Amino acid sequence: MKSAMKTVADQPGAHLRLVSDRAAGAAPGIKLSGVSKTYRSRDGDVPSLRPLDFTINDGEFFVVVGPSGCGKSTLLKMISGLLPPTTGEVVVDGEPVTKPHGNVGIVFQNALLLPWRNILSNVMLPIDMKQLPRDKYRARARELLKLVGLEGFEKKLPWQLSGGMQQRASICRALVHDPKIMLMDEPFGALDAMTRERMNVELMRIQRETGKTVLLITHSIPEAVFLADRVLVMTERPGAIAAIYDVPLPRPRSLDSMSDPVFTELVQRIRKHFFTQGTLD
Amino acid sequence: MAEAKSPSGLSKVLNAAWVRPFLFLVVIVAAWDLAIRLFHIPAYQIPSPGDVVAVLKTDWPELLRQSWPTTYATICGFLLSAVFGIPVAMLIAGSKTVESYVYPLLVFSQSVPKIAIAPLFVVWFGFGIIPKVISAFLLGFFPVVVSAVQGFKSVDPDMVDLARAMQGSRFQVFRAVNLPHAMPAIFSGLKVSVTLAVVGAVVGEFVGSNSGIGYVMQRSIGTFDLPTMFAALVILALLGVVLFWIVDRIERLVIPWHVSQRDDIIFAS
Numbered sequence: 001m002k003s004a005m006k007t008v009a010d011q012p013g014a015h016l017r018l019v020s021d022r023a024a025g026a027a028p029g030i031k032l033s034g035v036s037k038t039y040r041s042r043d044g045d046v047p048s049l050r051p052l053d054f055t056i057n058d059g060e061f062f063v064v065v066g067p068s069g070c071g072k073s074t075l076l077k078m079i080s081g082l083l084p085p086t087t088g089e090v091v092v093d094g095e096p097v098t099k100p101h102g103n104v105g106i107v108f109q110n111a112l113l114l115p116w117r118n119i120l121s122n123v124m125l126p127i128d129m130k131q132l133p134r135d136k137y138r139a140r141a142r143e144l145l146k147l148v149g150l151e152g153f154e155k156k157l158p159w160q161l162s163g164g165m166q167q168r169a170s171i172c173r174a175l176v177h178d179p180k181i182m183l184m185d186e187p188f189g190a191l192d193a194m195t196r197e198r199m200n201v202e203l204m205r206i207q208r209e210t211g212k213t214v215l216l217i218t219h220s221i222p223e224a225v226f227l228a229d230r231v232l233v234m235t236e237r238p239g240a241i242a243a244i245y246d247v248p249l250p251r252p253r254s255l256d257s258m259s260d261p262v263f264t265e266l267v268q269r270i271r272k273h274f275f276t277q278g279t280l281d
Numbered sequence: 282m283a284e285a286k287s288p289s290g291l292s293k294v295l296n297a298a299w300v301r302p303f304l305f306l307v308v309i310v311a312a313w314d315l316a317i318r319l320f321h322i323p324a325y326q327i328p329s330p331g332d333v334v335a336v337l338k339t340d341w342p343e344l345l346r347q348s349w350p351t352t353y354a355t356i357c358g359f360l361l362s363a364v365f366g367i368p369v370a371m372l373i374a375g376s377k378t379v380e381s382y383v384y385p386l387l388v389f390s391q392s393v394p395k396i397a398i399a400p401l402f403v404v405w406f407g408f409g410i411i412p413k414v415i416s417a418f419l420l421g422f423f424p425v426v427v428s429a430v431q432g433f434k435s436v437d438p439d440m441v442d443l444a445r446a447m448q449g450s451r452f453q454v455f456r457a458v459n460l461p462h463a464m465p466a467i468f469s470g471l472k473v474s475v476t477l478a479v480v481g482a483v484v485g486e487f488v489g490s491n492s493g494i495g496y497v498m499q500r501s502i503g504t505f506d507l508p509t510m511f512a513a514l515v516i517l518a519l520l521g522v523v524l525f526w527i528v529d530r531i532e533r534l535v536i537p538w539h540v541s542q543r544d545d546i547i548f549a550s
Contacts, residue, residue, distance in 0.1 A: 080446045102448040112440045116461050116538040128457060129449035157538055177447070 029181065029213040030056040030079060034088030037074050047238035048074050051088060054232065054241065056215060058180070061207055063216045063224040066234030067274065072217040075239070076183050079215065080104045093180060102130055105174025105212075107184040111166035113158035119145070119169050120154035126177040137176060144172040147206065164195040171203070175210060182207075184216040188223070197255060200226060204253060221270050225263055226253065233273050242273050325505055332508040337515065348516050350493040351482050354410055355524065358417020359478040363471060365418075366425030370467075373426070374433030384430075391423050396484050403489035413485030413493070420481035421474035425467070432466025433459055465539045468532040475528050479521045494520075 036051040049071040056062045066072055077083040078090055081100040090097040092104075105126070113122045123141040127134055145151060148168040150161075158166055167187060174182055187203075188196045200223060207214050218224050224231045225247055233242040245266060249257050257263055294300060314330050316322065324332065337344070372379045395416060402412035436459050444454040486495025494513050501509035 077442070080442075082442050082446055100446050100448050102446070104446060106443055106446055108439050108443070110437075110439070112437060112443060114440070114458065114461070116536065125444065125457065126447040129444055129447035129453055159540075 029058040029060065029093065030215070031091040032079075032088065033091070035075075035078060035085045035090055036087045037071065037078065037083070038086045050238050050240040052239075052241060054244065056213060058213055059211050061204075061214045061216070061227055061229045062232065063218060063228035063230070064232045064234060065218055065221055065224045065270065066239060067236050068219070069237050070234045071237060071239035072234065073185055076106070076185050076215070076217060079181070080106060080183055102126075102177070103179050104181045104183050105177070105179045107167070107170050107174050107182065107187040109186040109189045111158070111163070111170040113166055113169060113173075115158055118155050118157055119150065119161070122158065122169060123172045123176050125173055130177055132177065140178075141172065141176050144175055145169070147209070148172055148202065164191055164199060167191065167199065168202070171206065175206075175212070180213055182212045182214045182216075184214065186217055186219060189219065196223075201255065203227065204251075208252065221267050222258065222263075225249075225266050225270070226258060231266075231270065233270055235273075243270075245270065325507060328508040328511055333511040333515065336508040336512040340509065340512065344494075344497070344512060344516055347492060347497050348494050348520065350410065350413075350490075351479075351486065351495065351517075352520060354413035354482040354485060354493070355417050355475075355478045355520070357410075357414045358419075358481055359421050359471075359475050359524070361414065361418040362421035362425050362474050362478065366422050366470070366474070367429050367467060370426045370429030370433060370463075374430050387423070387426060395419050395481065396487075399484050399488040402485070408489050408491060412489060413482045416485035417478040417481035420484075421478040424473040424477065425470040428470025428473070429463060429467045432463030432470075435466070436462045461536075464536045468528070468536065472525060472528050472532075475524045476521045479517060479524065483517065 032052050032054055034051045034053060035049070036047070037049040039046045039048055052075070064072055064075065074083065078085050079092065079097070081090075081097045081104075084098070092101060095101065113119070114125070117125070120138070120141055123145065124134065124137065127137045127141075142151075142154065145154060148171060150165060150168055150172070153161060153165065153169075158169070161169065167190075171187070174184075188199050191199060203214075204227060216224075216227060228247050231245045231247060233245070234240065235242045247266065249260060249262055295304075310330050313327075317327060317329050369383070373384055374380075399412065399416050402415050406412050406415070440458055440462075441454060444458050449457065482493070483495035483498070486493040487499055490496050494517055498510055498513045501507070501513065
């Protein structure tokens with residue numbers, strides 16, 4: 001990782017700084033130290049992630065890009081406490097993670113709404129699981145649905161909504177219990193290109209209005225650069241950090257930001273990682 | 282016919298869900314009657330529909346009285362297969378160890394012909410209701426287990442992870458995610474089970490009983506009273522249809538959200 005930093009930093013294009021840990025001293029949102037994962041199988045051990053060290057700051061929009069099967073989803077499961085790391089430690093909010101801590105909201109590629117619950121009670125699922133007072137959070141659920149433009153759909157069943165609407169409802173579900181962190185595993189991968197762009201703009205607005213720390217995993221380099229404060233580029237399996245880039249685009253960003261030379265140059269630079277080591281998908 | 286005046290009214294009647302199988306049944310009965318007349322099939326081989334209807338009419342009180350024990354044994358056997366089948370399926374789906382021990386034996390037990398071992402239950406439990414219930418239970422149990430295992434196993438692991446990440450306990454996650462997800466599969470198993478339970482109860486009555494529709498059939502075959510035998514078959518078919526229909530109604534009440542119950546159209550693009 002050190003050598004990757006050097007080579008990129010030595011290249012011209014000074015505004016595309018490569019940053020390791022921007023705020024290592026401050027109280028971090030998520031801190032990974034030496035975290036690795038090896039799956040045991042009958043054919044022996046399968047390394048999924050090589051030891052990772054990085055910190056995600058509070059309120060940061062952090063995006064991970066990498067080829068298929070580089071252990072991105074494993075990373076997400078370890079941060080949410082669903083999967084123990086083989087080595088190292090994940091610390092969320094100063095607390096070491098050993099079991100599900102509930103301080104995360106998760107959005108998967110599929111909306112994964114429960115077909116027997118209406119939209120409102122789907123959004124309320126975390127409240128039921130955490131056994132929080134329903135009455136208090138129902139108002140919040142309605143507000144969130146309004147925030148993503150699903151007002152009036154509370155009583156509909158999931159299949160009555162389009163894919164984009166379902167995904168917006170699942171974002172509400174990730175936010176309803178007011179977690180500090182949102183973990184998103186290729187959240188818009190199943191949507192068409194137009195809906196996807198709209199959802200990106202919307203996600204940035206939601207993140208700005210709620211101030212959540214977001215860790216988003218994606219295959220799309222433009223999407224990563226468009227959304228992120230920082231982009232982590234991963235290598236092929238077993239996954240390791242190839243580089244971490246700062247995205248110096250000003251906020252608020254719009255779709256016009258994608259024609260900014262800073263944007264295109266950074267996209268090019270990240271793409272090079274995958275052309276030198278293989279393909280992205 | 283009043284409906285004949287407006288073609289839409291007539292087509293509405295023709296399209297009603299219950300009319301089509303009924304019409305088909307009428308065609309089958311007509312073909313049956315026609316075949317007997319055309320091929321001169323003697324009455325001791327196949328009775329004519331008219332004879333069967335006549336028996337149904339005259340012996341109605343007796344047939345009704347005999348159908349109660351069969352119905353009772355069927356329902357008891359069916360309920361037992363649901364009460365035992367669903368928890369067994371939960372255990373099999375929930376634990377690889379339980380699955381590896383129990384599932385192969387369960388499949389093995391299915392290849393034992395129940396009719397062959399039914400007399401054993403008479404030896405053990407006498408001529409009462411118990412052998413029939415056990416026989417109905419044994420036939421109804423397997424489809425419930427197989428369908429429910431498939432239902433419990435087909436839940437999306439990401440969905441379970443999502444609920445677990447929200448600190449849901451194992452029981453909470455099961456109740457909120459796994460169980461409702463398995464419901465459609467459980468019900469398809471129950472529907473197969475209820476019709477097989479009728480067969481099981483009749484098998485139980487065949488081998489040792491002095492009441493029930495199975496007993497009526499056994500007795501009428503002994504005396505070559507084929508119209509009564511066929512009338513008993515009609516009663517059994519009706520019993521199966523009614524019980525199936527009841528389970529189907531319950532399914533609609535319990536899982537109104539499922540694809541098979543939707544007749545609404547998608548309104549949002």
